[in-house]
Amino acid sequence: MLGEGEMKRIWRRLNERRSSSFRETQRDERHETRVHAPPVGGASGKTKRHVSTKEAIRRFRTHAFDEKKHADVVRLGVKDALWSDLYHHALTASWMAFTFWAFMSYVLVNLLFALLYALVPGEVTGSHPLSFLDLFFFSVQTLSTVGYGGMVPSGVVANVIVSFEVLLGMMVNALAAGAVFARIARPRARIIFSDRAVISDENGVPALCIRIANCRRSLILSVDAEVALSRLIVTHDGHLERRFEPLTLVQAHVPVLRFAFVLAHVVTEVSPLHRYSLEELKAEEAEIIVTVTGTDEAMGQTVFARTAYAFDKVLHNHRFVDIIHTRPSGGLSVDYSRFHDIEAHIPPRD
Numbered sequence: 384m385l386g387e388g389e390m391k392r393i394w395r396r397l398n399e400r401r402s403s404s405f406r407e408t409q410r411d412e413r414h415e416t417r418v419h420a421p422p423v424g425g426a427s428g429k430t431k432r433h434v435s436t437k438e439a440i441r442r443f444r445t446h447a448f449d450e451k452k453h454a455d456v457v458r459l460g461v462k463d464a465l466w467s468d469l470y471h472h473a474l475t476a477s478w479m480a481f482t483f484w485a486f487m488s489y490v491l492v493n494l495l496f497a498l499l500y501a502l503v504p505g506e507v508t509g510s511h512p513l514s515f516l517d518l519f520f521f522s523v524q525t526l527s528t529v530g531y532g533g534m535v536p537s538g539v540v541a542n543v544i545v546s547f548e549v550l551l552g553m554m555v556n557a558l559a560a561g562a563v564f565a566r567i568a569r570p571r572a573r574i575i576f577s578d579r580a581v582i583s584d585e586n587g588v589p590a591l592c593i594r595i596a597n598c599r600r601s602l603i604l605s606v607d608a609e610v611a612l613s614r615l616i617v618t619h620d621g622h623l624e625r626r627f628e629p630l631t632l633v634q635a636h637v638p639v640l641r642f643a644f645v646l647a648h649v650v651t652e653v654s655p656l657h658r659y660s661l662e663e664l665k666a667e668e669a670e671i672i673v674t675v676t677g678t679d680e681a682m683g684q685t686v687f688a689r690t691a692y693a694f695d696k697v698l699h700n701h702r703f704v705d706i707i708h709t710r711p712s713g714g715l716s717v718d719y720s721r722f723h724d725i726e727a728h729i730p731p732r733d
Contacts, residue, residue, distance in 0.1 A: 496522040506538025526552035572686030573598040581701040596643040606637040606677035628655040
């Protein structure tokens with residue numbers, strides 16, 4: 384993570400570069416080249432936007448892909464449609480949150496119906512005088528349609544309440560079972576990515592390499608991989624903008640992913656990685672975005688996975704160690720314990 388002093392220098396350098404570019408098109412104006420954003424508007428009513436170092440650090444880190452999850456982003460101006468999108472919330476919530484809210488909803492519903500039964504005393508009979516706790520457990524039995532028979536409704540109002548509760552119980556049980564099944568059966572790609580990306584020069588041509596692997600016994604068919612360079616650009620009006628540039632892979636389509644595969648992008652003169660220096664990429668909070676999609680052979684469903692690499696996770700003159708070996712018996716051995724291992728590689732001399 385960049386320190387405050389380093390971020391201050393980066394922010395100043397970006398604004399200097401932005402001001403220099405702006406002067407080339409507006410040579411009749413003079414602009415500052417420090418942390419102040421360039422003037423916005425015409426010759427009259429010029430304004431300057433000042434962005435502090437602390438605010439710059441916050442903005443840069445907010446745009447990072449490899450650090451942020453869905454819960455880390457607060458969306459303003461958009462209402463969270465809980466009831467109209469309840470199914471999506473049930474699928475995306477963590478198991479702890481899902482279990483907690485399911486349990487709380489179950490308890491609250493039974494408390495509500497126990498209160499309704501308590502409002503009509505004497506219409507639910509049992510072998511002994513019923514307390515509120517007895518009515519709560521009667522509601523539990525009714526909601527689940529178990530009906531042990533120790534307590535029964537004897538009045539018209541109680542039978543009406545029981546009818547509504549049984550109907551609600553059948554709906555709730557069906558929806559809850561469906562949500563649990565959907566969470567368990569949701570397709571997930573057990574595709575793992577290497578902790579780091581490497582730039583090797585084994586064949587005299589530098590190449591960015593990222594290793595992926597299938598952790599399941601079943602195959603992943605028709606795998607499509609996409610790699611892009613993401614840069615954070617400071618526009619002339621002081622706004623931050625994400626730019627994505629595709630990084631062409633040597634083999635972007637893999638018919639069958641059985642074990643491990645290395646995604647390789649050759650860094651030629653037309654590659655975005657060749658046009659920018661490492662200092663520029665770090666200054667722009669650049670990241671390498673990787674997305675992988677395929678079809679799981681066993682489930683027949685589309686699975687996907689993604690990851691991102693900041694440039695402090697990209698090592699030069701390194702390569703991945705081999706994890707696939709031939710056993711003495713003739714079979715193959717895949718050592719996933721060394722999946723993330725890399726080794727230094729000295730480029731060949733001409």
